[in-house]
Amino acid sequence: MQYFGEIETKYEEVFLTKSYMYFNKEDEEISPKELKSLIKSKDDRKKSIIGTVFIYNPVVTPVGFDSNKELLKQDFEEFGSLIELKCENYITAFKQAMSEHCSGKIVEVKNLFNLIEPHVDSSTLLSKFNEDLEKYNSSQNTEFDRDIMYIDAQNYIPNGKFVYFCWGDKINEKEFPNIFSYAKTIYENSVKSGKKIAFVYKKEKTADESIKYLQFSNPMQNHKNRNSITFALKRSFDTFPPIPAFYE
Secondary structure: OEEEEEEEEEOOEEEEEEEEEEOOOOOOOOOHHHHHHHOOOHHHHHHHEEEEEEEOOOOOOEOOOOOOOOHHHOOOOOOOOEEEEOOOOHHHHHHHHHOOOOOOOEEEEEEOOOEOOOOOOOHHHHHHHHHHHHHOOOOOOOOOOHHHHOOOHHHOOOOOOEEEEOOEOOOOOOOOHHHHHHHHHHHHHHHHOOOEEEEEEEOOOOHHHHHHHOOEOOOOOOHHHHHHHHHHHHHHOOOOOOOOEEEO
């Protein structure tokens, strides 16, 4: 599998505004230019993109750069261009789960927040996001650029046959109601679009509770249950389109 994306920067922050997993056929490797040709038009995207995965926020590094250093402190100049990214972190789990059913196809990866930041769940940042999302649908200026940082939740229509929610268990309606409303709109629009919806949930919480609280487990955000969640993720894709799967 290869991973591609577009990185943009503004106000000394770095964002992943587009990203795609390409599941190579046997002995195949493609270039960013070839990937771009597969998603050039609406018809191309309909033909090539088999589904969408939703995560919380990206932690990515371009191929050829150091994952342990800030990108802005490296000699990276391809902002706004489709480039190849390293297949690491959360991408590994999806690669293992999806390869059998997605050969020769693209899975789009979307983020609740496009900011590339390993500790995005700090209370300070979440408070900023929550305040921003209160302003998002008004004429007020948001702190983070709305087109670079956020999804147009009201008008979002996912690509492909399925939407796999894997943004973790961080969403807290009481503490951050605007984040919850934003995520709920994305979820509900995905359901309305008629796509197959899948996710991993804790067995004792039930699938219905996971939907109610918009908590869809991610192995990279729950280290205690990482192996169990990864295994459940694989079981989701024992059939295609995927189905919800629980872990214990």
